[in-house]
Amino acid sequence: MLRLEKRPSPSRFWQAATPILAVILTMIAGGIMFALLGKNPVEAIRTIFWDPLFDPQYAAYSRPQLLVKAGPLILIATGLSLGFRAGIWNIGAEGQYIMGAVFGAGVGLALYPVETRWIFPLMILAGIFGGWLWAMIPAILKTRFRTNEILVSLLLVYVAQYILAAMALGPMRNPEGGGFPGSRNLSQIPSMANPELIAGTGLHWGVVAAIGVVIAAYVLLQRHILGFQIKLAGQAPRAARFAGVSPERLVILCMGISGGLAGAAGLFEVTGPAGQISIDFNTGYGFTAIIVAFLGRLNPLGILLAGLLMALTYIGGELASFILGLPSAAIQAFQGMLLFFLLAVDLLTNFRIRFGSKKEAI
Amino acid sequence: MLGDINPAVLIASLMVASVPIILAAIGELVVEKAGVLNLGVEGMMIMGAICGFVTAVATGNPYLGFLGGAVGAAALSLVFGFLTQFMLSNQVATGLALTLFGQGLSSLIGQGYNGVKPPLTGTVPLGPLADIPVLGRILFDHDWVVYFSVASIAAVWAVLKYTRVGLILRAVGESHDAAHALGYKVIRIRILAIMFGGAMAGIGGAYVSLIRVPQWTDGITAGAGWIALAIVVFASWKPWRVLLGAYLFGGITVLQLNLQAAGAAIPAHYLSMAPYLITILVLVVMSSGKGRASLNAPAALGQNFHASR
Amino acid sequence: MQRRSILKGGAALGFATMMGGKLAFAQGLEKVKAGFVYVGPIGDGGWTFQHDQGRLAMMEALGDKVETVFQENVPEGADAERVLTQMALSGCNIIFTTSFGYMDATNAVAAKFPDIKFEHATGYKRDTPNVSTYNARFYEGRAVMGTIAGLMTKSNKIGYIGSFPIPEVIQGINSSYIHAKKVNPDVTISVVWAYTWFDPAKEADAAKALIEQDVDVILQHTDSTAPLAEAAKTPGVIGFGQASDMAEYKPSPRVSAIIDNWAPYYTERVQALLDGTYAQKDTWAGIGGGEVKIGDITDAVPADVKAKAEAVRDSIASGAYHPFTGPLNKQDGSAWLKEGEVADDGTLAGMMFYVEGVTGDIPS
Known part of the structure; x- marks a missing residue:
């Protein structure tokens, strides 16, 4: 009989090997699906995983695009992972991302057409503030009234979406846009734009911020007392309390950091790649980031890789979609499979699989 | 303006509008009562919508269609069950991945079903009852799923409250370790609960594609699964409050459209936010009471179980 | 909110028509590769479905002189610009972007690929000579x-x-x-x-x-x-x-x-590219041009x-x-x-x- 036995500490070998195993399993299962759809599975898998990186026709453009797509995912996921480690579940990053964009764009648009250098930094601050504010609602309700933060943060996503729609149709509507919903294109206004910093690299301020945040989070978790408290609170809440960790303070801090970073991601998107406030501005980065955080095993460097892998499946999926005529739904299902496998094989990191009877264990 | 709206009809419409979210929410309530948080309701609903549609078209029988929807969505929920219960994956992440996968798969299955009209489901013939003024329109002029949705709430309520099955389910959701120590098969019970949740979400989805619209188009459930999740919370895990919550959420939409049709100018977006804000308010009021007990949330919600001994 | 609508300033219309002949290509093409970017799934049974029907009808009409690629479910904003660029890199001669929200992305990518023609549905911006717009009345x-x-x-x-x-x-x-x-x-x-x-x-x-x-x-x-x-x-x-x-x-x-019947327009534009008569323009056609069709009026009337x-x-x-x-x-x-x-x-x-x-x- 198969049996699971908890490892005393997570296996280093499997921590590195499981993602590779998951990708291989996904290639097999996905290949079967593509074959069923009448496509050449090898070609499809190659187009998704290889072409964006190495194909001579596309790679020069697609490779930097990985950063553009992964940037917001990494920025949000890194923030979320701190809370997740401490057992604080902010799943409303999508809402905080929206509010960051709304606040940031609001400040910028209010100042239009002033052209000075300090507008963009001001917008970043406003974006961080918007995301932080939206995360503070569940945080304060949690600390004051013990209200479940999973649910409140999720509910606030819907509210944020309605606010976004109201803004795009109302106060932020471009007066020169012929009555169509949507704001001015911020990426075309020099003082508000978040452009590509070095041509051909995909680097914009959001990507720079994401890389900075990954490093900061790594240092925080390894060296700083707060990182220690976060890890302790997640693993042994009672011990944390005895060690003088204030759970309330931790909730406020973790929610605040994750909200602020999600807000920043929203601001960098709305001023850069997305360009404007519109009803469909949010495309699910906040939710995808939750998955990225778990794929990265809540570890900053892992998240960096997971974000890039996720971006690769998006971009490779796009290529496969139009080169091979794969339905976009097949790509969606393929991504779902990849996530399933990645989540499933994580078991091997924390558990040993044993054959035999029940008694011999620990 | 308000005088132009016939309340009987308004109530009848909101009863119909709420059916998919009631079904999905009551299923999710059972899942959460067992201590499992499955955020993949939207994915399961849309699988139910397409599987139900395909079955109904293939067999020509709408009742079999609902069965097909339930089976299809339950099968999808089994993926979630396997991953979270056996592979101990994180429930939040797995649920989100389930929605992604369900949306993709449903669209693949649905290719070739655009523009097909499914067999019709009629209203339940209640004869003269339907002709009673006011009450007849509200209560006796619906298809069978409307009655089924209310009955399912009554059934879940009764089972949770009065039966041994309900007791075990709640025990598992409160403390899996204690339940395990008492000899209950925690994993098996949770898997069954997850499948029940899947089947109910599937019937809810099939209601959209077979009765509400009735047609198959990609993305047909349009976010109903997410609302169902909110309603479980609003209901504070109490079955009858699911009905109340669903009528509140469904009712606001129906009401604002009716107000517009009657010529009233209303701020639609701000009105649409209201149910979510009310839900948060309800949560706060409940949780600020006498600690966890009054919140009524299953204590082990979202935690995975592994029997170490 | 997705896609669609509006056309700004009738003046541009006159301008494009006037300039038409001069911007035309002197030489035609042997074969055209046309790309289509869709905002929804083809299975939406509505807006995107109709654009795809137009694509299929155009392929039917032009036979082996045309090859098409398409991409569904492309969100407006950041992703659109990438999808468009990748399509341009794949060797498309002409790319149709079928939603209003692609307006800025279409013009931005068009500026980078002056040899490729871009056709934006329901928009009004034509920043470079290789961008045309089309809409239906x-x-x-x-x-x-x-x-x-x-x-x-x-x-x-x-x-x-x-x-x-x-x-x-x-x-x-x-x-x-x-x-x-x-x-x-x-x-x-x-x-x-x-x-x-x-x-x-x-x-x-x-x-x-x-x-x-x-x-x-x-x-x-x-x-x-x-x-x-x-x-x-x-x-x-x-x-x-x-x-x-x-x-x-x-x-x-x-x-x-x-x-919505986009077939005549798609066929006309690709044919023009084949013939070498392609020119930038702004089209707002209706029932007369065949873009708006009145479905069969039934006997219930x-x-x-x-x-x-x-x-x-x-x-x-x-x-x-x-x-x-x-x-x-x-x-x-x-x-x-x-x-x-x-x-x-x-x-x-x-x-x-x-x-x-x-x-x-x-x-x-």
Whole structure:
């Protein structure tokens, strides 16, 4: 009989090997699906995983695009992972991302057409503030009234979406846009734009911020007392309390950091790649980031890789979609499979699989 | 303006509008009562919508269609069950991945079903009852799923409250370790609960594609699964409050459209936010009471179980 | 919010036509690779589905001289620009971007690939010579539907399910009302805003709410069949197909339909590229150009009503009649068009006012 036995500490070998195993399993299962759809599975898998990186026709453009797509995912996921480690579940990053964009764009648009250098930094601050504010609602309700933060943060996503729609149709509507919903294109206004910093690299301020945040989070978790408290609170809440960790303070801090970073991601998107406030501005980065955080095993460097892998499946999926005529739904299902496998094989990191009877264990 | 709206009809419409979210929410309530948080309701609903549609078209029988929807969505929920219960994956992440996968798969299955009209489901013939003024329109002029949705709430309520099955389910959701120590098969019970949740979400989805619209188009459930999740919370895990919550959420939409049709100018977006804000308010009021007990949330919600001994 | 609509400034139209000949390619192409970017899934049964039908019809017409690639479900904004660039890199000669929200992305990518032609549906920006825009005069179809609605209603109440308060939809509401009123002076119109292009459940509720207010003819500017399914439940209520034919609800409640037909335009543009006669332009065609098709008027409509509707259709198609012809006043009673005066395209493209007789305010 198969049996699971908890490892005393997570296996280093499997921590590195499981993602590779998951990708291989996904290639097999996905290949079967593509074959069923009448496509050449090898070609499809190659187009998704290889072409964006190495194909001579596309790679020069697609490779930097990985950063553009992964940037917001990494920025949000890194923030979320701190809370997740401490057992604080902010799943409303999508809402905080929206509010960051709304606040940031609001400040910028209010100042239009002033052209000075300090507008963009001001917008970043406003974006961080918007995301932080939206995360503070569940945080304060949690600390004051013990209200479940999973649910409140999720509910606030819907509210944020309605606010976004109201803004795009109302106060932020471009007066020169012929009555169509949507704001001015911020990426075309020099003082508000978040452009590509070095041509051909995909680097914009959001990507720079994401890389900075990954490093900061790594240092925080390894060296700083707060990182220690976060890890302790997640693993042994009672011990944390005895060690003088204030759970309330931790909730406020973790929610605040994750909200602020999600807000920043929203601001960098709305001023850069997305360009404007519109009803469909949010495309699910906040939710995808939750998955990225778990794929990265809540570890900053892992998240960096997971974000890039996720971006690769998006971009490779796009290529496969139009080169091979794969339905976009097949790509969606393929991504779902990849996530399933990645989540499933994580078991091997924390558990040993044993054959035999029940008694011999620990 | 308000005088132009016939309340009987308004109530009848909101009863119909709420059916998919009631079904999905009551299923999710059972899942959460067992201590499992499955955020993949939207994915399961849309699988139910397409599987139900395909079955109904293939067999020509709408009742079999609902069965097909339930089976299809339950099968999808089994993926979630396997991953979270056996592979101990994180429930939040797995649920989100389930929605992604369900949306993709449903669209693949649905290719070739655009523009097909499914067999019709009629209203339940209640004869003269339907002709009673006011009450007849509200209560006796619906298809069978409307009655089924209310009955399912009554059934879940009764089972949770009065039966041994309900007791075990709640025990598992409160403390899996204690339940395990008492000899209950925690994993098996949770898997069954997850499948029940899947089947109910599937019937809810099939209601959209077979009765509400009735047609198959990609993305047909349009976010109903997410609302169902909110309603479980609003209901504070109490079955009858699911009905109340669903009528509140469904009712606001129906009401604002009716107000517009009657010529009233209303701020639609701000009105649409209201149910979510009310839900948060309800949560706060409940949780600020006498600690966890009054919140009524299953204590082990979202935690995975592994029997170490 | 996705896609669509509006065309700004009729002046640009004249400019493009004037410059047309000079910007033409001297030389044709042996074979054309055409790319299509879609905002929804092909299976949406509405907007994207119709664009894809246009693509297929174009392939049918041009045979092995054309090869196409397409991509579904491309979100507007950041992802659009990448998808467009990748398509350009793949060697497309011409790329059609089929949603309003692709406007800025289309122009940005077009600037980087001057040798590739870009065609943007429903937009108004043509920043570089290789960007053309195209749109359809859906309000012409609404005039025909409005005529049927005015003649068919028994309660003298017609309803309109609006998606978003944007000029294209306002044009549709005004055109429907003007032509219903023309044949039935007692008619009134109720407008319900659904704030979505596609949400079957909400559309069904909107239809139900209208029927409850005694409305017996429903015009929809949203893409699902749900309003028709709802209308089917109440005897005597009729509606119209939107975007696609929605023939499965024939003969009633669907008594006719307003169909987006992009096939002639796609065929014409790719053919021009093959012939070497391609030139930048701004197209806003309607029934006459074949972009707006009136779906078969069923027998649920009496013969004389059908004849009147067809007469309106034919006079618009021939150019003899413009749906916005004076005398017309704005909602507040101020004069808009004098007797015999015809609305100019610039005003129509930015239309954010109701005509006299429509009740309620446009939400802002």
